[in-house]
Every structure is written in C-alpha cells, then in structure tokens.
Amino acid sequence: MNDAFCRHTEVVFDQSAGDTICSECSLVLESYSIDETSEWRNFANESGDTDPVRVGGPTNPLLADFGLTTVIAKSNGDFLSSSLGRRQNRGSNPDRWLIGAFKTIATMADRLDLVATIKDRAKEIYKRVEDQKSSRGRNQDALLAACLFIACRQEEKPRTVIEICSVANGVTMKKFCRAKKHIDKQLGLETGQSVPGDFMRRFCSYLGMTNQTVKAAQESVKKSEEFDIRRSPISVAAAVIYIITQLSDEKKLLRDISVATGVAEGTIRNSYKDLHPHLSKIIPAWYAKEEDLKNIQSP
Numbered sequence: 001m002n003d004a005f006c007r008h009t010e011v012v013f014d015q016s017a018g019d020t021i022c023s024e025c026s027l028v029l030e031s032y033s034i035d036e037t038s039e040w041r042n043f044a045n046e047s048g049d050t051d052p053v054r055v056g057g058p059t060n061p062l063l064a065d066f067g068l069t070t071v072i073a074k075s076n077g078d079f080l081s082s083s084l085g086r087r088q089n090r091g092s093n094p095d096r097w098l099i100g101a102f103k104t105i106a107t108m109a110d111r112l113d114l115v116a117t118i119k120d121r122a123k124e125i126y127k128r129v130e131d132q133k134s135s136r137g138r139n140q141d142a143l144l145a146a147c148l149f150i151a152c153r154q155e156e157k158p159r160t161v162i163e164i165c166s167v168a169n170g171v172t173m174k175k176f177c178r179a180k181k182h183i184d185k186q187l188g189l190e191t192g193q194s195v196p197g198d199f200m201r202r203f204c205s206y207l208g209m210t211n212q213t214v215k216a217a218q219e220s221v222k223k224s225e226e227f228d229i230r231r232s233p234i235s236v237a238a239a240v241i242y243i244i245t246q247l248s249d250e251k252k253l254l255r256d257i258s259v260a261t262g263v264a265e266g267t268i269r270n271s272y273k274d275l276h277p278h279l280s281k282i283i284p285a286w287y288a289k290e291e292d293l294k295n296i297q298s299p
Contacts, residue, residue: 010022010023010024011023011029017031018031019031097130098126098127098130101123101126101130101140101144102123102126104141104144104169105119105122105123105126105144105147105148106119107167108144108145108148108164108167108168109122109148111167112159112163112164112167114148114152114157114159115155115157117155118148118151118152118155118157119151121151121154121155122144122147122148122150122151123147125147125150125151125183125187126143126144126147128187129143129147129183129186129187132186132187138179138182139171139175139178139179141168141169141170141171142168142171142175142176142178142179143179143182143183144168145164145165145167145168145171145176145179146176146179146180146182146183147183148164148168149161149164149176149180150180150183150184150189150191152164153191153194154191158194158198158199160199160234160262161173161176161177162262163262164176193233194233195225195233196221196224196225196233196234196236196237196240197218197221197222197225197237198233199233199234199237199261200214200217200218200221200237200240200241201214201218203237203238203241203260203261204217204241206260206261207241207245207252207256207257207260209241209245209250209252210248210250212248212287213244213245213248213250216244216247216283216284216287216288217240217241217244219284219287220240220243220244220282220283220284221236221237221240223281223282224236224240224275224278224282227278227281227282229271229274229275229278230274231267231270231271231274234261234262234263235263235267235268235270235271236271236275237261238257238258238261238263238267238268238271239268239271239272239274239275240275240282241257241261242254242257242268242272242299243272243275243279243283243296244283244287245257246296246297247283247287247288247292247293247296254268254269254299265299268299269298269299272298272299273298276298279293279296280293
C-alpha cells in the first residue's frame with residue numbers, strides 16, 4: 001500500500017530479509033536494506049590464517065590506482081605462486097612514497113586528536129606539493145608537519161606550531177617554518193595570521209574551566225585584539241586566562257596554565273604586564289568590577 005503509514009516508533013530490523021518492521025503493527029517501513037559492513041568469511045589460502053575479512057581498505061582518490069592493489073599469496077610448494085609473488089614484490093609502486101607520507105600524516109593527526117577532514121585536507125596539500133616535484137631535497141617530516149598545520153588553519157581548527165612540532169618526529173621550529181614558507185610559495189597559499197581567540201576555548205577546556213569563565217575569557221580576548229599587544233596570540237590567550245581565573249573562585253596556578261597552553265611562565269608574566277593597563281576595557285563589566293581588577297595579583 002503506497003498510502004500506508006505507521007504512528008509507532010518501536011521498530012525492529014529483520015536480518016534475514018533486510019526489512020525494517022514496526023513491532024506494533026508489523027508494517028514494513030523499509031525493505032531490502034543493504035548491509036555495508038565487511039563480509040566476515042574466511043577465504044585464506046593457509047589454514048593458520050584466522051583473519052575472516054575478505055574486503056580491502058577504502059579507496060583513495062589521491063593515489064594513482066585509488067589504493068586498490070592485488071597481492072598474490074604464497075602457498076607452500078607452489079612454484080608459480082611463489083615466482084609471481086617475488087616478481088610483484090620487485091615491481092615498483094609509484095604511490096609508495098605517498099602511502100608512507102599519508103600514514104605519517106594520519107599518525108600525527110591521531111596524536112593531536114584531529115578529525116578526519118583535517119587529515120584528508122593535509123594529504124591533499126601534500127599531494128599537490130608532490131605533483132609539482134618541489135619537495136626533493138627537503139625535510140619530509142617538516143613538510144608533512146607544515147601540511148597538517150595548514151590543514152588545521154583551513155578547517156578553522158588551528159593548532160600551535162609547538163603542538164604540531166611535538167608530534168612531528170623531532171622537527172625543529174626552524175625546519176618547520178622553512179617548510180611552511182616553501183609550501184605557501186609553491187601553492188600560492190595565504191593562511192593568514194592567527195588570533196588569540198582561535199585557541200581560547202581549547203585551552204579553557206584543558207583547564208576544566210566553567211562555562212561562565214570561558215565566556216568571559218572569550219569576550220576578553222576578543223577585546224584585547226583592539227589594542228596593540230605585541231605578543232604572540234597564544235601568549236595573549238594564556239595571560240587572559242590567568243586574569244579571568246584570578247577574578248573567579250576557580251583560580252588556576254601559573255604553572256598549570258603554562259602546561260595547558262605551552263607558553264612559558266615568564267612569557268605569561270610579560271604578556272600580563274602588557275595587558276594590565278587595558279584591563280578595564282578588556283574585562284567584561286558583567287564579570288568583574290573595577291575594584292576587583294585592582295586586587296588581581298601579578299603572576
């Protein structure tokens with residue numbers, strides 16, 4: 001019946017028929033559902049192989065063969081299979097370096113808990129650099145780290161240079177900056193400058209701050225951008241967090257803020273001194289009064 005409908009919400013899925021059925025009136029709400037999971041059957045040549053999956057990984061449009069390859073298994077005593085296997089292993093794979101680079105990008109992204117869209121964007125950027133044949137003779141780990149950094153900025157989920165370098169196999173700041181400059185020039189990218197507000201919510205989350213203090217910190221750091229504070233964005237963010245927490249009941253130690261933001265304690269102190277003359281214009285009036293601002297202890 002085309003005009004059939006069901007008012008119930010309790011449904012069951014019939015695995016054998018692939019139908020979604022109402023448990024109250026038995027109306028078939030959806031039929032012939034497709035099971036897109038792996039087919040768990042064992043087709044291994046050797047009895048000792050207990051892996052039942054028979055499907056490969058997902059296709060990758062960035063690779064020449066979309067990541068689809070055929071591996072010839074070697075069985076005992078089979079001269080033909082063994083010979084073909086050796087010949088296949090000797091064959092050159094044009095995507096071998098790309099596959100290795102993509103794995104490295106994925107590993108770095110996983111260490112930073114980055115989402116899949118950022119991983120894919122970083123891989124795409126690296127593929128564009130490789131297509132221009134401009135990466136030869138350069139530090140590959142630094143290039144991959146720079147690609148991930150740029151991808152984070154383009155996806156509006158920025159990470160600091162310190163965070164990126166910390167997962168980039170010992171890449172120094174100097175090598176990273178050189179690699180990023182090279183990529184920007186080759187691809188004509190303009191990632192722009194970061195602002196303190198880009199990092200505020202994440203830093204506050206690391207410190208376990210309440211919603212009210214997070215809101216005050218975000219408003220304060222936004223106001224601070226109107227003044228000529230010649231400090232790095234993360235240094236300003238760290239100093240604002242210190243000020244906001246000192247005005248609340250959830251005061252944070254300077255060393256805890258330093259660990260959460262990756263900014264040295266001395267740098268936070270200097271940033272605080274630069275912000276101090278502007279506190280009455282930076283801190284929201286609903287959060288603190290001018291009398292409270294005078295009682296803030298210098299870090």
